[in-house]
Amino acid sequence: MPQLTVALDMMGGDHGPSVTVPAAAQALSLLPDLNLVLFGLEAELSPWLRRFQLDSHRRVCVQYCSQQVENEHKAAYALRHLTDSSMRNALDALASRRAQACVSAGNTGALMAMAMKTLSTLPGVDRPALITRMPQAGGGYALLLDVGANLNCGAGQLVQFALMGEQAARHILGISQPRIGLLNVGVEANKGNESVREAAQCLQQLQQTEGLHYSGYVEGDELFSGRVDVIVCDGFVGNVALKTSEGVARLLLGQRQQRGFLSKILTVWLKKRLSHLNPDQYNGASLIGLRASVVKSHGSAGSPAFLNAILQAVSEIEHDLPASIAHRFDTAPRDSHAR
């Protein structure tokens, strides 16, 4: 197999092939070294492939399958019964090393369950985390994890997220000593629930023993402040925080059509400032902690956003994030991030 190969679940998300096929075509034209393996239902996928001339593209391999995962499917059901789905086949392509990364806009719970089954987690990692970038006031990004893969997290899991996030910030953001914050309802030591307070104690220890740069608690209004590079929380809280910021962006980008010349200028200006909070523009959370890179695209993503998710997968292959996380867990003492 060639070096740079990404497996794509063409059926996931709200729009399916009408969004994923144009994005795939554009990725191929942007990156001359990229190879794609596409998975989907023939009846829906093949007309779009013909339309974008991907049915006979020399860097594209198409594999039709008989099932697809819907948003309504429970993870356990998908795991047991949807073994010939486009999602499962795309992950199997990673497990068999036919591809080095995979992108899906489908059901997060099913993606998580199937990825754990087919790829398994890295040694020391109990469960993968979903990580995404947040724009910061001074420019640049911070990483937020978990944003929806693990709804109830104990302290040990939060500590594992911190170690994974630290490596991700090194490789994705290029920050040599990332500052780690724990998302909480206040910054004082007595604030928060038990998991968060216990995780804070572990991270303080790791700061002394492992050189981790722990910056204490951060509140919701500091998610964009630039005070830390990695923000750690459980998946319920992270998912709500991420989607809330998208909701504010949509509220401002405006419900009603703007009338008048000045209003139109203002809206364009605002859209530019909000672009990184607008899910139609930015995209792509990654499941990290697995033996290969799995990128979760937003379910409502349009073609430009799905294209961004593919580019993110390529970037993770180039940085070999799984190997880097494996190395971090290999050197940090096991009991410090035990469950």
Place this chain on the structure above:
Amino acid sequence: MPQLTVALDMMGGDHGPSVTVPAAAQALSLLPDLNLVLFGLEAELSPWLRRFQLDSHRRVCVQYCSQQVENEHKAAYALRHLTDSSMRNALDALASRRAQACVSAGNTGALMAMAMKTLSTLPGVDRPALITRMPQAGGGYALLLDVGANLNCGAGQLVQFALMGEQAARHILGISQPRIGLLNVGVEANKGNESVREAAQCLQQLQQTEGLHYSGYVEGDELFSGRVDVIVCDGFVGNVALKTSEGVARLLLGQRQQRGFLSKILTVWLKKRLSHLNPDQYNGASLIGLRASVVKSHGSAGSPAFLNAILQAVSEIEHDLPASIAHRFDTAPRDSHAR
């Protein structure tokens, strides 16, 4: 005592009397029927009272005390040891019916613990909830609860929040049949943690038996969409969602000073659109489910925001929200909102 009396904790928040005294003076000049009972440390409070001529105002009663609650204080410590604090005395004034509502910008955990101790909850309510308004895309507001008083909530508590929020929306928003949503990480029935899924089942039952208008799950990006009038969640998630929306507003209102004429116009326009997400402009969450109204002002509130919190307390006295919630819990079957 006269009819309309509000007790004010003058020491709470980041700025103390320098913020609370000007706000009190303005409230008195706006509302000719309003009486205030002010609680604080003499050394800090009295110079400000003299400066704003409140030391001899005929509608003001000042009561000096010897302690104040700091943000670092644990709730249990405050409850046991800070019995002559400005916060505790303001709540005691409610318990003794010297005032009908109270406002504090102090430590939320201590306020919650002291309020439960001095006022106790209404029959059927296990714990009070902190509720606040969120601006909606189509204009108007929705109510979000809990935003930080209860960090871990079981299904029964979430159901109680729904019933309290329903009454609050009737009285505060003037909506006769409020639509209730449960905040979750997805809208499909299988999404979310156990508490949320169990609460959803109870609310579906109450829809049939009690005429509650349950609208299902809402995600973070729908907090401002206008789809529901009341959004129910646990206090950790609600606090992060609220502060995240404030963080986005601050990110946009801009870190750097805007240069140039057009940039200045744009910033003014944006500030106007964001005013209800900016904690310096709007203010005031209420602890509901108690036998009297307790308004929690934002800790970083300036004078205009603290004034808003006082006006909110007055409005809650006029609507007699506690009596209305008591009535709702009296008529709804007890087992439907059991713990």
